Amino acid sequence: MDDMPRTPPWDIPTPSFRHGLDRNYLGRSAEEATRISQEIDEDLLASKKALDKRRRAVQILLLGQSESGKSSVIKNFQLAFAPKEFEKERLVWRTIIQLNLIMSLKLILEILSHEWESLITPDGRNPHPLTRELRRIRLSLSPLLFVGQNAMQIIGPGTEDPHNVCVRPGSNWKALIRERLDLSLDLDLNSTCVKDERRDRNGNLNRNRRSQNPLTKEIDPTPVLVASKNDIEELWKDTRVRAVLKRRGVKMEEMPGFFLDDLGRIADQDYVPTDSDIMRARVRTLGVEEHRFLINRGLELGSEVYIIDVGGSRSQRPKWIPYFEDGKLPLRFVPVHWTDLTECAAVQTILFLAPLTFDRALEEDPEINRLEDSLMLWREICRNKILAKATLILFFNKTDVLRRTLEAGVKVKKYVPSYGDLPNEVGPVTKYFCDKFRTYHQKLSPVHRPFMYHETSAIVNFYFNLAGRYLND
Ligand SMILES: Nc1nc2c(ncn2[C@@H]2O[C@H](COP(=O)(O)OP(=O)(O)OP(=O)(O)O)[C@@H](O)[C@H]2O)c(=O)[nH]1
Ligand SMILES: [Mg+2]
Structure with missing residues (x-):
């Protein structure tokens, strides 16, 4: 380059001179300007179309305390109206379910360790037989915990x-799992059968397929879970372990993401989650996450629905504030070219989830009764002026849990003295609490709006009929 002759600065032609030299120059720059201008016009048009589309799209906000079932409602919705996407994610859920199971094991081992420490004698010995057994099982399960971590x-x-399995908002964690675990999906959309690349043309499993990628090996729980199956079973069935859990008031079966009773199916090389497994899988939401669904069944095909999911635990609630302040989409959901924020669609419908779990405390604050917390949140939402025009629909979710609790003989009046001697049955209990929610709704709503509620169980496919009714309207 340095050897090339350079034009001295004083010899650089002025624009008019250059024009004289190159007759097409102006013509070319005019063409360029027209092209750029057209591109800008097209961009603006595309933005406007996107904005119009977004304004027409149904926009739903899910609110409720942690574990109320918000994210489960989304899975339900997806299964009902965007089943193709649901199908594509089936194997991603396998990993989550495996991790849920590993988290349960981790908790049990931690509880046993505490127990173990409490049994150590002053001279440092521990004669309890549980400890020897625990040591062996804990050691044998450590590779599984490591892969899970x-x-x-x-x-x-x-x-x-x-x-808890937690994900960061906007992290595209499903794509991440698919990529890192090498889950190349080949889906038979006419059935729930999933074939992945581990199968050869005849449908036989190529068991070596997974181990080819060393990175995958470090984070795929499948092989080590399969290898640990007997030890897990032994641990979970051990009567002494059950006794420790009982003594410490830990009810594993009632925890979200409990899969130990399904170990036989899950700790299998060929495990493919059922719809029900996916509904029961637990991923804790952090922050605010927007889900866009392109409807491919049941409603207007190709229409768009945006569902905004939030983390419901107390530490996450400050992140709801944008919705309470101006009722518009928070800035980060708006593509940069949407300059006029006031044009953005406001939330049209709020689904508020309030399980009638009168006997449980918040996980993050054992001093606070869950139902009391739900009522407090409900009051805040009802009285919020910005949300006055949003349709509020209340879901008394986890009806199956309420039924089981009452059938187990747990008395409402023990936790809610004002319930008195009313019948301890699902109907009267639901009516009693429903009246409380209704009263706040009527008293606090800034403008009159109808009180709508449903008794739901988000782990079964309830949403199709219900959501279809609202969305079609
Ligand atoms: N038995 C039962 N379990 C449910 C029901 N709805 C949700 N679950 C389970 O409860 C757990 C928590 O549900 P999520 O949907 O993750 O709760 P969330 O409201 O999104 O919780 P955060 O993300 O922490 O705010 C999951 O394991 C679900 O499978 C229900 O109706 N019945
Ligand atoms: Mg959630």
């Missing part, structure tokens, strides 16, 4: 919740 770090880096 690795996978959790990949899916939700820095989320630091030792007992």
Whole structure:
């Protein structure tokens, strides 16, 4: 380059001179300007179309305390109206379910360790037989816990919740799992049968397929879970372990993401989650996450529905504030070219989830009764002026849990003295609490709006009929 002759600065032609030299120059720059201008016009038009489309789209906000079932409602919705996407994610849920199972094991081992420490004699010995057994099982399960920990770090880096699978908003964690675990999906959309690349043309499993990628090996729980099956079973069935859990008031079966009773199916190389498994899988939501669904069944095909999911635990609630302040989409959901924020669609419908779990406390604050917390949140939402025009629909979710609790003989009046001697049955209990929610709704709503509620169980496919009715309207 340095050897090339350079034009001295004083010899650089002025624009008019250059024009003289190149007759096409102006013509070319005019063409260029027209092209750029057209591009801008097209961009603006596309933005406007996107904005119009967005304004026409149904926009739903899910609110409710942690574990009320908000994210489960989304899965339900997807299964009902966007089943193709649901199908594509089936194997992603396999990993989540495996991790849920590993988290349950981790919790049990931690509880047993505490027990173990409490049994150590002053001279440092521990004669209890549980300890020897525990040591062996804990050692044998350590590779599984290690792989689980690795996978959790990949899916939700820095989320630091030792007992929950957590994901960061906007992290595209499903794509991440698919990519990192090499889940190339080949889906038979006419059935729930999933074939992945591990199968050869004849449908036989190529069991070596997974182990080819060393990175995958470090975070895929499948092989080590399969290898640990007997030890897990032994641990979970051990009557002494059950006794410790009982003594410490830990009801594993009632915890979200409980899959230990399904170990036989899940700890299998060929495990493919059922719809019901996916509904029961637990991923804790952090922050606010927007889900866009392109309807491919049941409603107007090709129409768009936006559902905004929020983390419901107390530490996450400050992140709801944008919706309470101006009722518009928070800035981060708006593509940069949507300059006029006031044009953005406001939330049209709020689904508020309030399980009638009168006997449970918040996980994050054992001093606070869950139902009391739900009523407090409901009051805030009803009285909010910005949300006055949004349709409020109340879901008394987890009706199956309420039924089981009452059938187990748990008395409402023990937790809610004002319930008195009313019948301890699902109907009267639901009516009693429903009246409370209705009263707040009527008293606090800034403008009159109808009180709508449903008794739901988000782990079964309830949404199709219900949501279809609202969305068609
Ligand atoms: N038995 C039962 N379990 C449910 C029901 N709805 C949800 N679950 C389970 O409850 C757990 C928590 O549900 P999520 O949908 O993750 O709760 P969430 O409201 O999104 O919780 P955060 O993300 O923490 O705010 C999951 O394991 C679900 O499978 C229900 O109706 N019945
Ligand atoms: Mg959630």
